[in-house]
Amino acid sequence: MDRAQLVLVALPIFLFCRDIFNLFTPRPPKPTQYHYHQIDDPDEPDNIHDLQTQQQQILQEPLKFPVQQKSNGIGETGIGSTINIDFCTTCSYRGNAITMKNMLATSYPGITVVLANHPASFTKRMLSKLVPVVQVGIIGTVLGGEQIFQKLGMVPPPSWYQSLQANRFGSIATTWLLGNFIQSFLQSTGAFEVFCNDELVFSKLKEQRFPSEIELRDLVGKKLGSLRKTRNADVK
Template structure:
């Protein structure tokens, strides 16, 4: 009876870990405030592919924009790929965490399902450190492949102004400045920094 209670506790812990992993993965979603009727500074948003290594490009653009247009608020976030890939990556993340917790806690999911424990699972449990590292890196690789979109999307006040997915390239800083100037008509709303070196 004690082993049955221990198994129930272990199963409960595995379910809680998987649920927590899914909640944490979707926890960064928030509803943006509407800008209608508000007198606020222009907001530029960059949605980029984090797994593609575009964070450095985003930081470079932020530095250039803050220097030339100090009034613009610049935000950045990871671009979630559309379709099934996003959900598959979340499932793989939860599965990765569940398997790692199972290996570390020496709980066999096959026992709960009524199957004999395979020899490869026993091998994983006898080499816990190696198994957890392998599962972690393999899971990360699969997640990265699923969410790798190549996106570098730019919006200004929620209006799309540049899409790397459509153009296939990053905007040159001069082109981005021209887009900003044309879009906002900076004569009245935002003044350029007079000390900006062109």
Template sequence: MDRVQLLLLGFPVFLFCSDLVNLFTPPPPKQHHHHHHPPPPSIHETTDFSATQSNHARGVYYGSVVELKFCVSCSYRGNAMTMKKMLETSFPGIEVILSNYPPALPKRLLSKVVPIVQVGAIAAVVAGDQIFPRLGITPPPWYFNLRANRFGAIATTWLLGNFAQSTLQSTGAFEVFCNGDLVFSKLQEHRFPGELELKDLIANRLPNSALGKNLGSVWS
């Protein structure tokens, strides 16, 4: 095997190993935010008023969580970041979490098989003269057609494999959850939510602010 063959085979193998590392490496553990909940109201009005001031400093919607689950491979991150900033500005103290909406299990498994098929096909094109005889197999007719244009065959295999992998990982999802409840689903509506629309949907799901509750208890 000459140097050109080694280079053509080694580069895809290197990319394949990188893909495997990215595919099978578990995501970093999520950092759990330890919320310091305000102290329970006391029977004294002064204690209630102190808790009210503390909640007001943190934000009147402190404790509420909105999760945006979107398709990362669909390049929806920009939309998610825009919605996150809008919600954090509109609802002080609210926590907005961004996460990937994973595809179904069969698609995830197939997406892990695609790189293996890619490298196997490229190895057959580059080093088929050594691989087939060692396996005791007569080279099939399609091998000679691919060998006549090795560079084009390798490029086509890699591009088609990457396209197939991207398609399998895509979900087209942009799902919005407020305190665990689904408030908008792009999979159901087949569109993105408008900023004003999403703001109204979240506002209808948020409980009354802790500030309003504490003030009511003070004046009662």
């Protein structure tokens, strides 16, 4: 095989090995936030420093949402409670999850909001891992099929192989693009599930829609209110 054929075969193998390696690699720790202090330049006017300081303060301020009023004066509203938002990471739902997390953390002080990927079923996950293997097998057959079929005693090669050889570049490109589409489809779930203390609050899989910020805040507030009443009854 020439260099182009070696590259086409080695690239899918490298990507597949990288996916397998990422499965067993632990997640990196969260980056530490550092605060940088700007050194004043005596040649610059003071109003420029004031403007830059105001811009930095505006950028560093968190998003503000209406805060849920406390029903009693004991502790924080959501202290001791955990909200789990399981969403589909391959569906570009991370922005929605972060917005909901900031809203809930601001509306219910003391609450813990955890974001996590909602995994697909075991069958889909296994099939998604087999897709790169099939891709490599088809591309390898297209590039070196004649030697493969000769060793297997299949002379002449099958008719479907001859059709692939007739348009070698198109066959390789189609296999690569179609395989990536199938793998992404198998890994996506379309989920946006919200749990309050392990109790389901909202399910996109059931409702077939996203919750609004006000709707989700009210649903979580009802769960927290019922939990607070139960705790107060147990104390009494």
